[in-house]
Amino acid sequence: MSDSRTIPGPAELAQSPAVGTASEAARARLVGTMLWLLRLGPFLILVIMIAVLAGLSPVFFTPGNLGNVLTQSAAIAILAMGQLLVILTRGIDLSVGSTLALAAVVGALVYAETDSGFTTILAMVFTGALVGAVNGFGYVYGRLPHPFIVTLATLSIARGLALGLSGGQPVSGMPEVVTTIGGGSAAWLASWFPNAAFLVAGVAILVTLMLRNLVWGRWIYAVGGSPEGARRLGVPRNGVIVSVYIMSGLLAGVAAIVTAGRLNAGSPTFGQLAELDAIAAVVIGGASFLGGRGNVGNALIGALMIGVIRNGMNLLNVEGFLQLIVIGVVIVIAVESDVIRTRLEARFRVLKAASA
Numbered sequence: 001m002s003d004s005r006t007i008p009g010p011a012e013l014a015q016s017p018a019v020g021t022a023s024e025a026a027r028a029r030l031v032g033t034m035l036w037l038l039r040l041g042p043f044l045i046l047v048i049m050i051a052v053l054a055g056l057s058p059v060f061f062t063p064g065n066l067g068n069v070l071t072q073s074a075a076i077a078i079l080a081m082g083q084l085l086v087i088l089t090r091g092i093d094l095s096v097g098s099t100l101a102l103a104a105v106v107g108a109l110v111y112a113e114t115d116s117g118f119t120t121i122l123a124m125v126f127t128g129a130l131v132g133a134v135n136g137f138g139y140v141y142g143r144l145p146h147p148f149i150v151t152l153a154t155l156s157i158a159r160g161l162a163l164g165l166s167g168g169q170p171v172s173g174m175p176e177v178v179t180t181i182g183g184g185s186a187a188w189l190a191s192w193f194p195n196a197a198f199l200v201a202g203v204a205i206l207v208t209l210m211l212r213n214l215v216w217g218r219w220i221y222a223v224g225g226s227p228e229g230a231r232r233l234g235v236p237r238n239g240v241i242v243s244v245y246i247m248s249g250l251l252a253g254v255a256a257i258v259t260a261g262r263l264n265a266g267s268p269t270f271g272q273l274a275e276l277d278a279i280a281a282v283v284i285g286g287a288s289f290l291g292g293r294g295n296v297g298n299a300l301i302g303a304l305m306i307g308v309i310r311n312g313m314n315l316l317n318v319e320g321f322l323q324l325i326v327i328g329v330v331i332v333i334a335v336e337s338d339v340i341r342t343r344l345e346a347r348f349r350v351l352k353a354a355s356a
Contacts, residue, residue, distance in 0.1 A: 042285050059315055075196075080278045085207070087291070091147040093245060132247065135151050166268045172264065181257055183195075256271075285300070
């Protein structure tokens with residue numbers, strides 16, 4: 001049920017003892033090649049996009065602009081990793097953008113009262129986790145038919161709270177540790193390499209280890225891959241679902257640290273439509289809304305693709321509405337590739353069964 005399973009390469013398929021005839025071997029090799037290309041699809045598309053934009057704009061591949069891409073993609077990448085956990089269980093979290101805004105406003109207000117960097121960061125992360133807990137417990141124990149309902153409600157509630165607490169205006173001022181994380185760069189490595197990229201890498205490593213090495217991670221894939229099978233195996237489905245929404249909210253709080261640090265303020269307008277970018281990044285990265293499929297690396301690639309598209313189009317002076325259209329087209333292509341991959345995997349299993 002985990003996405004970590006490997007698809008044999010074309011050469012391995014040709015040598016497989018399960019493939020009895022030359023025609024079956026050829027068909028299996030073709031299917032395996034197509035599956036392999038689809039699995040590499042997000043990475044290949046990102047490389048092609050970077051090459052094309054570098055050719056169209058001499059500014060794109062400069063260190064300073066690459067640093068801008070990494071900085072602008074950092075918050076979406078962190079949100080995408082939280083969204084990935086939710087989507088793996090066949091869920092969705094529409095509230096992450098509003099949660100980011102609320103956490104940033106709460107952090108700015110706490111800093112104004114305490115002048116403490118540690119307390120400010122703790123308040124932002126706790127605010128995010130609290131909204132996530134409301135989503136998880138509301139969905140599971142409220143017996144709602146779909147998480148779309150409760151997360152749509154908290155999207156509105158969190159945004160309203162952010163507006164109310166801030167008076168509708170940005171609250172200026174963030175502790176130095178937050179501005180260093182969100183807006184600083186690694187001078188010891190390269191003046192253009194943002195500190196936020198290190199935070200993204202740390203979160204990615206942590207989430208990957210949790211998914212691969214903890215029983216909790218295997219439970220997430222089990223709940224999404226086969227809810228009924230997970231129930232029969234004794235997997236605590238309700239607890240797993242609540243936990244992924246808490247993690248999604250918590251990571252929204254971490255993304256708030258990056259955004260507030262970059263702009264040195266907490267604003268109720270932060271994170272507008274960020275939930276759509278996070279969902280798009282996960283889907284572009286190959287995760288399935290049917291659950292049980294997806295990984296952190298591809299979610300990060302999806303977030304980078306969105307950042308590269310927007311940055312490149314800004315450099316080329318492309319109108320904003322065209323940027324939205326392009327991202328929408330990329331999402332459709334990504335979803336369709338998932339449909340094709342599912343069919344090819346089914347075809348591959350049929351070929352193996354027939355040859356056996």
